[in-house]
Amino acid sequence: xxxxxxxxxxxxxxxxxxxxxxxxxxxxxxxxxxxxxxxxxxxxxxxxxxxxxxxxxxxxxxxxxxxxxxxxxxxxxxxxxxxxxxxxxxxxxxxxxxxxxxxxxxxxxxxxxxxxxxxxxxxxxxxxxxxxxxxxxxxxxxxxxxxxxxxxxxxxxxxxxxxxxxxxxxxxxxxxxxxxxxxxxxxxxxxxxxxxxxxxxxxxxxxxxxxxxxxxxxxxxxxxxxxxxxxxxxxxxxxxxxxxxxxxxxxxxxxxxxxxxxxxxxxxxxxxxxxxxxxxxxxxxxxxxxxxxxxxxxxxxxxxxxxxxxxxxxxxxxxxxxxxxxxxxxxxxxxxxxx
Amino acid sequence: xxxxxxxxxxxxxxxxxxxxxxxxxxxxxxxxxxxxxxxxxxxxxxxxxxxxxxxxxxxxxxxxxxxxxxxxxxxxxxxxxxxxxxxxxxxxxxxxxxxxxxxxxxxxxxxxxxxxxxxxxxxxxxxxxxxxxxxxxxxxxxxxxxxxxxxxxxxxxxxxxxxxxxxxxxxxxxxxxxxxxxxxxxxxxxxxxxxxxxxxxxxxxxxxxxxxxxxxxxxxxxxxxxxxxxxxxxxxxxxxxxxxxxxxxxxxxxxxxxxxxxxxxxxxxxxxxxxxxxxxxxxxxxxxxxxxxxxxxxxxxxxxxxxxxxxxxxxxxxxxxxxxxxxxxxxxxxxxxxx
Numbered sequence: 001x002x003x004x005x006x007x008x009x010x011x012x013x014x015x016x017x018x019x020x021x022x023x024x025x026x027x028x029x030x031x032x033x034x035x036x037x038x039x040x041x042x043x044x045x046x047x048x049x050x051x052x053x054x055x056x057x058x059x060x061x062x063x064x065x066x067x068x069x070x071x072x073x074x075x076x077x078x079x080x081x082x083x084x085x086x087x088x089x090x091x092x093x094x095x096x097x098x099x100x101x102x103x104x105x106x107x108x109x110x111x112x113x114x115x116x117x118x119x120x121x122x123x124x125x126x127x128x129x130x131x132x133x134x135x136x137x138x139x140x141x142x143x144x145x146x147x148x149x150x151x152x153x154x155x156x157x158x159x160x161x162x163x164x165x166x167x168x169x170x171x172x173x174x175x176x177x178x179x180x181x182x183x184x185x186x187x188x189x190x191x192x193x194x195x196x197x198x199x200x201x202x203x204x205x206x207x208x209x210x211x212x213x214x215x216x217x218x219x220x221x222x223x224x225x226x227x228x229x230x231x232x233x234x235x236x237x238x239x240x241x242x243x244x245x246x247x248x249x250x251x252x253x254x255x256x257x258x259x260x261x262x263x264x265x266x267x268x269x270x271x272x273x274x275x276x277x278x279x280x281x282x283x284x285x286x287x288x289x290x291x292x293x294x295x296x297x298x299x300x301x302x303x304x305x306x307x308x309x310x311x312x313x314x315x316x317x318x319x320x321x322x323x324x325x326x327x328x329x330x331x332x333x334x335x336x337x338x339x
Numbered sequence: 340x341x342x343x344x345x346x347x348x349x350x351x352x353x354x355x356x357x358x359x360x361x362x363x364x365x366x367x368x369x370x371x372x373x374x375x376x377x378x379x380x381x382x383x384x385x386x387x388x389x390x391x392x393x394x395x396x397x398x399x400x401x402x403x404x405x406x407x408x409x410x411x412x413x414x415x416x417x418x419x420x421x422x423x424x425x426x427x428x429x430x431x432x433x434x435x436x437x438x439x440x441x442x443x444x445x446x447x448x449x450x451x452x453x454x455x456x457x458x459x460x461x462x463x464x465x466x467x468x469x470x471x472x473x474x475x476x477x478x479x480x481x482x483x484x485x486x487x488x489x490x491x492x493x494x495x496x497x498x499x500x501x502x503x504x505x506x507x508x509x510x511x512x513x514x515x516x517x518x519x520x521x522x523x524x525x526x527x528x529x530x531x532x533x534x535x536x537x538x539x540x541x542x543x544x545x546x547x548x549x550x551x552x553x554x555x556x557x558x559x560x561x562x563x564x565x566x567x568x569x570x571x572x573x574x575x576x577x578x579x580x581x582x583x584x585x586x587x588x589x590x591x592x593x594x595x596x597x598x599x600x601x602x603x604x605x606x607x608x609x610x611x612x613x614x615x616x617x618x619x620x621x622x623x624x625x626x627x628x629x630x631x632x633x634x635x636x637x638x639x640x641x642x643x644x645x646x647x648x649x650x651x652x653x654x655x656x657x658x659x660x661x662x663x664x665x666x667x668x669x670x671x672x673x674x675x676x677x678x
Contacts, residue, residue: 011659012571016542017526021571022661086653086661100534100545101570157652165651176653183658187356195354195439203355206439231440232351232360284656305655312504313496314425314515316644317623319522320350322361322425 009087009106011180020180022106024086047083048170050075050117057081060111061141063133076130077137078114085110086176093150093179109145109154109177113137119170123158124269132262134173135253138285141175142251146290151177153185153289156250161280163307181289188286192297202246204299207231212244217331220267224260227268229327229334234305236325237276237334239268241302250287250300265302270339272306279306348426348445350519359519361445363425386422387509389414389456396420399450400480402472415469416476417453424449425515432489432518448484448493448516452476458509462497463608470601473512474592477624480514481590485629490516492524492628495589500619502646520628527625531636541585543638546570551583556670559606563599566607568666568673573644575664576615576673578607580641589626589639604641609678611645618645 009024047055050073059070061079068074081089087108094105115123115134126134142154158173159166181189195203211218211228219239220227227241241264243257253261272279282305288298315321348363386394389412398409400418407413420428426447433444454462454473465473481493497512498505520528534542550557550567558578559566566580580603582596592600611618621644627637654660 014569014571015546016530017523018530019526019571019573020659021573022659023572023665024661024663025665100542100549153657155653155656157656159651163649165649174653176657178657178659180659182656184356184656185658187358187658191355191357203439207354210439230353232353232358233362234358234360282652282655284652286656303656307649310502310504310646311621311650312498313621313623314494314513316621317494317496317521317523317625317642318492318515318517319524319526320359320361320517320519322363324363326362326364 008091009085011104011106013102013104015100015102019183020104022086024106046119046168046170048078048112048114048168048172049119053078057083061137061144063137073117075114075117077116077133079137079141080112080114082110082112082174087178104180107150107179109148109151109175111141111145111175113141113173113175115171115173122171123160123173124266124273126266128259128262128266131266132258135258135262135265136255138173138175139251139253139258142249142287145175145177146251148177150179151290152181153178154287155182156285156287158281158283160283161307163280164282166280185286185289189289189294189298192299196297202297202299204242204301205246208242208244216328219271219331219334220264222260222264224257225264227264229331231327233323233327233330234321236308236323237272237279237306237330238323238327239272239304239334241265241268241304243300246299248288248295248298248300250285267339268304271334271337272304274337274339275333276306276308279308281306347430348424350443350445352441352443354439354441358522359443361425363445385458385507385509387417387451387453387507387511388458392417396422400476400483402476412456414453414456416455416472418476418480419451419453421449421451421513426517443519446489446518448487448490448514450480450484450514452480452512452514454510454512461510462499463605463612465605467598467601467605470605471597474597474601474604475594477512477514478590478592478597481588481626484514484516485590487516489518490629491520492517493626494521495624495626497620497622499622500646502619503621505619524625524628528628528633528637531638535636541636541638543581543640544585547581547583555667558610558670558673559603561599561603563596564603566603568670570666572662572666572669573660575647575662576611576618576645576669577662577666578611578643578673580604580607580643582639585638587627587634587637587639589624606678607643610673610676611643613676613678614672615645615647618647620645 011020011022013020053071057080059078059080062075063077064075087106087110091105091107093107096103138156145154154177156175192203208226217229226244230240284303287300288295350359350361352359392410396419398417398419401414402416403414426445426449430444430446432446435442477495484493493516495514531542547565556568565583569579623642626639627634
């Protein structure tokens with residue numbers, strides 16, 4: 001078996017640090033043009049707008065008016081495969097080693113959830129009821145993707161604004177299922193497991209309890225959820241949302257919980273938009289890995305990362321993030337703003 | 340001792356993943372303005388140009404005409420403290436723990452090497468002789484900063500272009516000394532140590548030997564140095580430069596070696612500039628940590644990371660980089676260009 005897969009996406013392992021990288025050739029098969037391609041990301045015709053359903057791959061799921069057919073207008077939330085997937089659904093996750101170098105086949109799932117038919121409506125502008133429908137669709141898609149036994153993890157993320165890497169304006173969320181446990185999740189599990197081994201308690205539950213009592217980094221809380229700036233905040237105005245009770249999997253969210261989450265999620269995004277003048281941001285949902293063993297320890301959470309500066313040489317070379325505002329000052333500003 | 344240092348930079352440890360973050364309050368003491376500040380980074384008057392020496396803090400070192408005084412014109416390379424340092428030279432690296440949260444005082448060194456008096460000259464445009472002088476100055480400054488017993492590491496880096504986080508146009512290199520071993524270096528040392536334990540050999544020496552024989556990712560080589568695209572390349576056109584023989588510390592470079600490095604370094608930057616149309620890039624030098632124990636195993640190297648796309652939600656949430664071009668194709672393009 002050859003080590004290099006010439007014409008398809010695959011994972012490669014860094015022989016020194018051990019990190020995995022995705023060489024994503026399908027996303028760009030014209031290497032000479034790609035510099036230009038990455039810079040122009042406005043389209044005259046939006047493939048996510050109603051009426052353009054035929055431009056996208058066939059829909060996987062949708063919340064739509066009863067009388068309407070798939071891939072036609074009349075939807076409220078629409079799920080489609082990514083037309084330029086980072087990972088492909090067909091193939092095997094073959095692990096090939098050639099001395100110091102290792103590759104794994106680039107299989108996985110890559111879906112897009114179009115949050116609204118309205119091109120100009122952002123996630124923070126959706127009504128609580130509509131946001132709840134989006135959250136429930138995310139949960140449903142994670143459940144479905146988890147059934148693929150080749151996969152180890154399902155990551156939900158959103159890129160809002162050009163500085164955050166969004167390539168299309170129309171508001172959408174992405175889901176990628178991967179055959180390798182992501183490094184960030186592996187690091188969280190290591191921390192969770194180590195703390196549990198020492199204390200018998202969940203590190204996330206400890207953090208929540210501390211933040212609720214200290215209040216200096218607290219933004220919002222309701223019966224089910226808490227919103228705060230993390231103690232070692234990597235980005236200015238980085239904000240985390242967590243269930244107060246120990247919940248392993250985002251996808252197991254109940255109808256009542258999804259309503260409470262929609263309310264606090266909308267208010268969080270609105271406060272960030274006012275305090276920082278509508279920044280570009282990345283958002284990720286960290287849910288439990290698919291493996292059953294780890295399900296008992298994980299505590300799901302949402303990380304919102306406004307993108308106000310670039311990662312530069314020091315950050316890349318060292319791994320230290322530099323944050324120009326303390327999370328206590330950021331929390332103060334987010335609490336004070338009027339929405 | 341209080342956990343939070345209100346008015347000065349400090350390190351904070353992420354209680355879950357274990358990474359350290361720098362809360363760098365000195366760099367920006369006007370939190371309400373910082374959004375605007377980060378966006379406007381052109382200055383009418385360049386503080387790095389000859390004639391403006393009084394605008395910067397006093398110079399630490401310089402290569403200048405014999406008859407000229409410090410902090411006046413007549414220099415070829417000039418080293419100054421960063422006016423807005425991420426870390427401060429005075430203070431103690433006190434480690435304070437409060438249950439799950441930890442901080443360390445934000446002490447360290449933060450210097451700037453102005454590579455040329457000419458505002459419009461880029462690093463790749465310097466003559467080989469001038470580039471050699473810059474490389475020798477870098478080595479000299481690392482040597483000096485290493486004398487501070489509070490420090491664990493000295494990182495050299497360069498941000499070129501706005502997309503790479505450069506805040507001033509005039510070409511310069513930065514050096515930061517840190518009291519905590521950076522995560523990226525710790526990961527490299529873990530890989531080096533693990534491979535050495537299994538085989539008795541240096542993983543970098545193995546990679547070099549493999550790349551020189553395979554040639555599909557090889558760009559350039561001379562008697563002392565090799566330039567190639569790494570197998571698990573994180574960024575399009577990511578390029579590494581390494582000494583072929585096992586050398587632990589960049590700062591121990593000989594005069595002859597620095598000439599050979601200047602030649603191959605200039606050609607590498609020129610090839611990237613032609614192949615990718617002068618991209619923004621970050622560059623880091625990874626040299627051995629200050630601790631003597633690790634000096635025997637480390638193999639120094641330069642990483643050049645062109646910045647053609649943004650890190651987006653998937654990368655932040657997972658830790659997987661997505662690279663749209665294979666290192667083999669990138670190497671082919673870099674070998675083919677005419678400079």
